[in-house]
Amino acid sequence: MIPKDHPRYDSLVLRARMVEASRKGILADSAMIAHGRGEAFDYLIGERTTEPAEKAVKAAAAALILAEHPVISVNGNTTALVLEDIVKLSEVLNAPIEINLFYRTPQRIERIEKMLNEAGAKKVLGTDHEEKALIKGLKGPRANASREGVYKADVVIVPLEDGDRAEALVANGKKVITVDLNPLSRTAKTSSITIVDNVVRAVPLLIEKVEELKNLDENELENVLNHFNNSRNLKETLKIVSKAYTGDVEL
């Protein structure tokens, strides 16, 4: 048990979730390393949801509500960190969850599928017992997507996605929403809407915003979306991170 008054309590809880997920066999070898990168970048934005992140979440909520076929794409790390919230997001959006793994193995797919189902997920795609279609621009098993999921989707939310796949999804005409703590990553730069925040803060906030904006009409939602500019928003984030470094130093 981690003592609640530990100065790094939140961070240690997430680490414990990752270690647990690793023991369950749902993570790739490099998953812990990716989590550590996230820790470092989270530290630089002050381990809080920044104003630009909140703007991105709002735009993401509008895009997902407006979508005809929204899909939530998850990998091992996302499942390890925000399983319950992903299931809840899928409920409020009435959107399927698709498992997409960078290092795909039948064992990992099966275990993640089981965890999602046990958490109450209504529709889990990307499993090994369904028809696949190929996403253009990707090679090997990573090109596979569920025919009724990511392949058909107009809007995909893919937290913690790699650069190649984010690029390919955008090139295939999809609106891509990502959650990525590194504002300089290829995924962050390529995606349509980039939420630079920890997935454990971003997903609950996204659920809130979806519930808040659900009552708006189509025009109002389009308005929210048109007011959002991803590259401008990323620049605002970069300013914040840069200040984390210069805050205690005179330049």
Added chain:
Amino acid sequence: MIPKDHPRYDSLVLRARMVEASRKGILADSAMIAHGRGEAFDYLIGERTTEPAEKAVKAAAAALILAEHPVISVNGNTTALVLEDIVKLSEVLNAPIEINLFYRTPQRIERIEKMLNEAGAKKVLGTDHEEKALIKGLKGPRANASREGVYKADVVIVPLEDGDRAEALVANGKKVITVDLNPLSRTAKTSSITIVDNVVRAVPLLIEKVEELKNLDENELENVLNHFNNSRNLKETLKIVSKAYTGDVEL
């Protein structure tokens, strides 16, 4: 095998070393996460040895040559990443290597000891078959140090050290040299000489500098040391990292 023309080749080689070390059982649960944090911070300094890092390495070389009882303190990650170079550094300095683990287990100690011995280390301390002494200001098993190693040392080089221990070593009157990619960490701020660089670049460079400065007399070495100011040097590093964020954005 990682293809040599992969744009992230160097980084992937290090990851492979970490995965290998994890399979050998020399790493703590959180070691991969720490490595990931390092990857993120390394990315922000451009994955190269910066000018301030080179200055710190030079000062470190002078301090280690001047030391009466220099000790090289290693943990699992350092062993995983730069085993051969650590052994070589210990040879050029004629200094013992001491194993100090944050999460100490007899298995990990034994395996790291074996790896160091197989790599040709002349004197390995911190093992479970020797007398220990307590470092004041630390609690539990982490307070243990080898009586003829860190406990007696005037200068300790401790790459990838945690903040508590770095502080305690300094409080116990030792000159502490660390290698830490996060210029804002407590270890970085507390240590006497902080090398903000990847340990795989810093240790070979340190060996070079030791061989280069070995011929200087005591006064000349003291001069090198007195010209070095750790907090000023850290500020120079912060400027570089801050520019990594602002480089492609107009503020």
